[in-house]
Amino acid sequence: MKRRGRGIGCMWYPIGFTVDANPSAATVKVNEDGTATVLTGTVETGQGALTVLGQIAAEALGIATDDVHVVSGDTDVTPMDTGAIASRTTYVTGNAIYLAAEAAKAILFEAAAPMLGVKPSQLEAKDRRIQVKNFPQRAVTIGEVAFRSQVVLGQPAIGSATWNPPTVAMDPETGQGKPFATYVYATQIAEVDVDDETGEVEVLRICAAHDCGTAINPMLVEGQVEGGISMGVGMALQEEMLFDANGRIVNPSLTNYIMPTSLDMPEIHVDIVQGFDPTGPFGAKGVGEPTAVPTAAAILNAIHDAVGVRITALPATAEKVLAAIKAKKRAPKQIPT
Amino acid sequence: MDDKTEVLEREQLDIEILRDVNLRLPAVAPREAFPAVPLTVDARLQTRAVGQRATRPDCRMHGLGQTKYIDDIKLPGMLYARIKRAGISSARIKRIDTSAAEAMPGVMAVVIGKEIPVNSFGPTFQDQPVLAADRVFHAGDGVAAVAAVTEQIANEALERIVVEYEPLPAVFDPVEAMRDDAPKVHAPNSNIYATKVVRKGDVEKGFAESDHIFEGRFSTQMIEHVSLEPHAAIADWDATGRLTIYATIGRITLARADMARTLKLPMSRIRLIGTTVGGNFGGKNEISQEPALALLSKKTGRPVKGVFTRSEEFTSSTTRHPIIMDYKSGVTKEGRIVARQIRLVLDGGAYCSWSATTLGKACILSPGPYKIDNVLTEAFVVYTNKTMTGAMRGFGAPQVCFAYESHMDDIAKGLGKDQLEIRLLNAFDEGSSSPTGQVLHSVVVKETLNKAAARFGWESQS
Numbered sequence: 158m159k160r161r162g163r164g165i166g167c168m169w170y171p172i173g174f175t176v177d178a179n180p181s182a183a184t185v186k187v188n189e190d191g192t193a194t195v196l197t198g199t200v201e202t203g204q205g206a207l208t209v210l211g212q213i214a215a216e217a218l219g220i221a222t223d224d225v226h227v228v229s230g231d232t233d234v235t236p237m238d239t240g241a242i243a244s245r246t247t248y249v250t251g252n253a254i255y256l257a258a259e260a261a262k263a264i265l266f267e268a269a270a271p272m273l274g275v276k277p278s279q280l281e282a283k284d285r286r287i288q289v290k291n292f293p294q295r296a297v298t299i300g301e302v303a304f305r306s307q308v309v310l311g312q313p314a315i316g317s318a319t320w321n322p323p324t325v326a327m328d329p330e331t332g333q334g335k336p337f338a339t340y341v342y343a344t345q346i347a348e349v350d351v352d353d354e355t356g357e358v359e360v361l362r363i364c365a366a367h368d369c370g371t372a373i374n375p376m377l378v379e380g381q382v383e384g385g386i387s388m389g390v391g392m393a394l395q396e397e398m399l400f401d402a403n404g405r406i407v408n409p410s411l412t413n414y415i416m417p418t419s420l421d422m423p424e425i426h427v428d429i430v431q432g433f434d435p436t437g438p439f440g441a442k443g444v445g446e447p448t449a450v451p452t453a454a455a456i457l458n459a460i461h462d463a464v465g466v467r468i469t470a471l472p473a474t475a476e477k478v479l480a481a482i483k484a485k486k487r488a489p490k491q492i493p494t
Numbered sequence: 495m496d497d498k499t500e501v502l503e504r505e506q507l508d509i510e511i512l513r514d515v516n517l518r519l520p521a522v523a524p525r526e527a528f529p530a531v532p533l534t535v536d537a538r539l540q541t542r543a544v545g546q547r548a549t550r551p552d553c554r555m556h557g558l559g560q561t562k563y564i565d566d567i568k569l570p571g572m573l574y575a576r577i578k579r580a581g582i583s584s585a586r587i588k589r590i591d592t593s594a595a596e597a598m599p600g601v602m603a604v605v606i607g608k609e610i611p612v613n614s615f616g617p618t619f620q621d622q623p624v625l626a627a628d629r630v631f632h633a634g635d636g637v638a639a640v641a642a643v644t645e646q647i648a649n650e651a652l653e654r655i656v657v658e659y660e661p662l663p664a665v666f667d668p669v670e671a672m673r674d675d676a677p678k679v680h681a682p683n684s685n686i687y688a689t690k691v692v693r694k695g696d697v698e699k700g701f702a703e704s705d706h707i708f709e710g711r712f713s714t715q716m717i718e719h720v721s722l723e724p725h726a727a728i729a730d731w732d733a734t735g736r737l738t739i740y741a742t743i744g745r746i747t748l749a750r751a752d753m754a755r756t757l758k759l760p761m762s763r764i765r766l767i768g769t770t771v772g773g774n775f776g777g778k779n780e781i782s783q784e785p786a787l788a789l790l791s792k793k794t795g796r797p798v799k800g801v802f803t804r805s806e807e808f809t810s811s812t813t814r815h816p817i818i819m820d821y822k823s824g825v826t827k828e829g830r831i832v833a834r835q836i837r838l839v840l841d842g843g844a845y846c847s848w849s850a851t852t853l854g855k856a857c858i859l860s861p862g863p864y865k866i867d868n869v870l871t872e873a874f875v876v877y878t879n880k881t882m883t884g885a886m887r888g889f890g891a892p893q894v895c896f897a898y899e900s901h902m903d904d905i906a907k908g909l910g911k912d913q914l915e916i917r918l919l920n921a922f923d924e925g926s927s928s929p930t931g932q933v934l935h936s937v938v939v940k941e942t943l944n945k946a947a948a949r950f951g952w953e954s955q956s
Contacts, residue, residue, distance in 0.1 A: 163950070164903070165913050167943060168895045169863035169922070170888075175854035201552065202744050202774035208550045215543035222548040223538040230768030232750045240745030241771075242779050242885060243851075284541045325932075332692030332871075333931040336858055342922075342939040344946040366945035368938045376547035385887070388775070392892060397715040398813060404583035404666045404879050405633045409808035416720055428945045434936040439544045442936070450891045454899035458913070461903060470713045471896060 159350045161361075162463025166451030167344045171337035172443045173245040173322045180321035181245075182236035183253040185214055185261045187314035189307050191285060191300030192224045193261075198238030199250050200230040204445055205377040206246045212373050213251045213438045217258035219282030220299060236317070244443040245322075247373060248339070251438035252320040260316025265299065268306035268314075272297050322436075339434050341442050343367040345386070347423070347455035351463040356479025358394055360456055362424040370434040370442035379427045382448045386425055389452020390417045397472050552770070563772050564726035564742050565801055572728070573602055575787055575800040576648040577625075577636040578655050579809060583879040584664035584677070585630045587657060592638060594654040600647035603793040604655070605639045605786050611758040617748065617780060619687065621680060622845035622882065624756055624785045630659065631679060632844035634809030634881050639783070641790040641798045664879040668841040669818065671876045679844060679877035687842060688850045690857040692871040692929050697824075700833025700868030704824025708905050712821070712897035716841070717814035719886055723772025724802040725811055729787035733795070737788055738765045741781075744774045749781050756785040776885035777811055779848065812884030815852055815875075816841040819860070819897040824868075829909050829916045833868035836860045838894070840875040840883070847884030849875045856890025861929045862898035863939045864920040869929045912954040914947050 173179050184196040195214045201207045211225040218225075229235060238250055266277035269287040273280070273295055281290050288296035307313040327334035345365045351358050365382050372378045395415045399407045408414045433440035453471060461467050466481035537546040555561045592604040607613050607627030614620040626635040638655050642648035663677035670676055671685040679685055701707060727741040737759065743749050743766075750766040753759070771778060783800045791798045802811065817840050824833040838856055842849045857873035906916045921939045928934055946952075 163952070165917065165943075165946075166895060166899050167863060167902075167917050167921070167939065168891065168899075169859060169939065170891055171855065171858070175851060175858070198747050200744050200746060200768035200771060202771040202778070205550050207552070208548055211551070212543040212546065212548060215541070219541060220543070221539050221541050222543045222546060223536070227551075230746055232746050232764070232766040237747045238745075240748060240779065241774060242744060242776065243889070327692075327930060330691070330693070332690065332857070332929075333694065335932045336854070336930055337932075339936065340928075340934060342863060342937065342942050344939075344942040346946045346950040346952065348950070362950075364946045364949040366942040366949065368936075368942055370936065371544065373544050374546065374548055377550075388887060389892065392714075392717060392814075392896075396717050398718060398808060398881075400666060400880060403633075404664055405581070406808050406881065409805040411720070411804060414718065414720075414808065426949050428949055430938050430941045430945050432936055432938045432941075446887045446889070446891070449887045450895045451899070453892055454896045457896060457900055458903045461900075467900065467904065469711060469900070471715050 158354065159352050160463040161348065161350055162459040163346060163348050164455045164458025164462055165344060165346050166455030166458065168447060168451040169340050169342050170447040170450055171340050172248045173243050173337055175336045176324045176326055178321050179239040179243065179245060179249060180319050181238045181250040181253040182319040183250065183257040184236055184315065184317045185254065185257040187218065187261050187265060187303045189304040191220065191298060191303050193218055193220065195225060195227045195254055196235045197227060197229045197250055197254065198235040199246055200241050202241045204381060205374065206241060209247050209373045209377060210251060210254050214254050214258045216439060217255050218262055220285050244445040244447065247441050247443045248437050249320060249322055251441060253318050255438040256318030256320060257316040260318055261314045264312055264314040265302050265306060268310055268312065269297060269302045272302065339436055339442055341368045341444065341447050343447050343451055345451040345455045347459045349456060349459040349463055351460055351478065353464055353482050356475040356482060358460055358473060358478060360390055360423040363452065363455065364426045366428040366430050367444060367448065368430045368432045369444035370432045370437050371440035372429045373439065373441050375429055378429055378444050381444050382427045383425050385448025386452050387417055387422060388449040390421060390456065392471060393453035393456040394472050394474065561770050563723050564728060564740060564769055567728060567740060569728065569730060569797040572797040572799055573641040573643060573794060574645040574648050575639055575641045575790055575798050576645065576652055577783060577786065578638040578652045580626060580630040580635045580637050581633055582630055582659050582661065583633045584662045585659035586662060587626060587628050587630060587637065588660050589658040590638060591656040595640060595651040598647065598651050598654065600643045601640060601651045602643065603641045603790050605789045607637065609789060610756060610785055612756050615752045615756055615781060616846050617848060618850040619846040622847065632879050632881055636810065639786040639790060641794055666878050666880055668839050668876040668878055671878050672874065679879055685877040686874050687846060687877055688853050688875045690853050690873045692857055692869060694929050694931060695868035697833045697835045697868045697870040701824040704832045705827040706825050706908065707822065708825065708901065708908060709822045710901050710904055712819045712900055714817050714893040714896060716816045716883065717886065718808050719775040719777035720807065721773025721775060721777055724804065724807050725778065725782050726801040727784050727787055728797055728799045729784060729791040730797040731788055731791040736763050736765065738767065739784055739788065740767045740769050741784055742769055742771045743778050744771060745779050752781045753784060753788065757788055775887045779885045782811060809881055812847050812882050814886040815849065815883040815890060815893065817856065817890065817893040819894060821897055821901045823901065823905060825905055827909065829911045829919050831864055831866045831920050834861050834866050836871040838873040840873065842875040842877055843880050843882035844877065845882040847882045849883060852890040856894050858930055859891050860894040860898060863922050865922060865926050914943060914952055915954060917943055
């Protein structure tokens, strides 16, 4: 008989390296037509980082995502970056790009100020224009300013910057310190059916509520959560590298190392919890790794809720769950105290 | 011919191109072919940019199947490399004979560990050889690399490389490896290669003040990242002595430093191009075969490509740490956690790789997102003669989360409390102090609990 259960997985996860310096550098070049090119040493690893980084540069310059081209991943061309690791790209590389864009924008403001007859501090960049704060009708297009700055004044609008998250070294005896600049939080709740005659677990749905500070691109956050959950389902129920007595892997192929497919995926509901971190670019933190953290915990708690057995060694394969159910049935009934 | 006719003719031509199945679909289709008008404004064209559901600039290439991964790149004169794997977990290499392989027609070069200028790398400890030179530490270690005109010839050449091994004692279980009498993986060093402690308050005092004590042991398995694209790289050592590496790697700055170290080259003579990565998840955070490919390219004067097989992805790349986790918690009868003691043993595999980082994160995060005044976490990472464990999405956090959340439900059940309520009772608030004494900001853990519960339709059963 199928028995239904529900379980919670709640987590916290840091953004960036543990204490160690993990800087990013970036360059933002505003072209003569008001579009921009970003140079970053990070690499797109499929998560959509370059899109998010482009959005950060665009927001800082008051232009659209499509106006920004991001050049990445070439040590001859791009500045150093600690890389696509530790859920740090949006937060650390994003901050570097934000600061580089601000530096380029300052050059544009210097050029625009005499054009509009105000001080640079009275200007803002918005809707592809540089305009006087509170007087949006007094404006010039960012392209006009960039052209004038580069071709007439001889000051191309190029900004470079670096950023490294502030941390405090941990005491080696007690571990006390500030190992990370910031953390994100998340909860996933899973609903499962467990067949108590076969031990098979089916994950029906997962409700995932994730904090990432400001969601620079909510669609990409949702994509990360869905991908993270698929990894979590594999960790919870299926994936395991097995070794023989001589330390050789016996299942080094996808025929017998079983991963979840689309058929194993539950219904997923993603909620992005509104947050704002003043230390991140436009309040953003990160989301990459944390999405894979609470899934297995939620599923295993749901199995416990469904059939009353606690699987303490992952993965909870059907064989393991069935053996635990049988052991529980064999166990003498405890008289409630 | 006036402008109008020219425009018309070009448009007709475009449509013709679309009908010709032998031609590639144009990157931008002519408007006439797909007259549909989008119903929503393109998020990529919006100002403000932040908060927009902007599509990715690379999605069209992915959708059309035109993205170029390493396996799609073919340079003129390029050779194909394969690596001979040890297949034995712990041994001394007595002799390597590559002469039969080198004599094969189509085999252009062979490289062994002794030829690597500095045959060690690693982000924390440089304990990993590019190719095992005199000692094999796990079965997936490479012992020789071959470059040939085709992959098939390279594969055949591997069969003709003769390696004589003297088997050495091995250890596979991390708990066994911690014992003093266990075989040392990297003798004379201890198998326990990194430890971490987080101590806050006084756990013994906390346990004494608690109404109930709960204990549990949890363990997790070794997991592979299984990126769709395996580890792949092309090395091109050109006639000027400059080395270009195309690699599917997430950290090109570190990778260039590792290449400079292993090859004893100035960084200015190395160009590392990070190509589109077909899945990383932490598995492509460091170099693997690249120095061997570079030397094969140097020997032959031709570009050399190496692509791991799916099997090598399991045997010879990093994996997720199995962790044995012991939890002990003291709680009040209301369900408030007073003290928590944790011991973590991480199976570190044959090399450190990113184990020190994983150890740190697992140790710091292991008490969970809860306000606990008395915490003691001790964490150890241990060498075993198995494939190396390293960075993988979550760096130890998914393992400890499984443990602390299972433990939390056991506590809830033991006290007859609702699982959601006990978490809300203990969860961090803005300004809470973490186990390392850090004052936390922008804390929304309770908001995520309430949001997920509302979406799920969670009803209390206590």
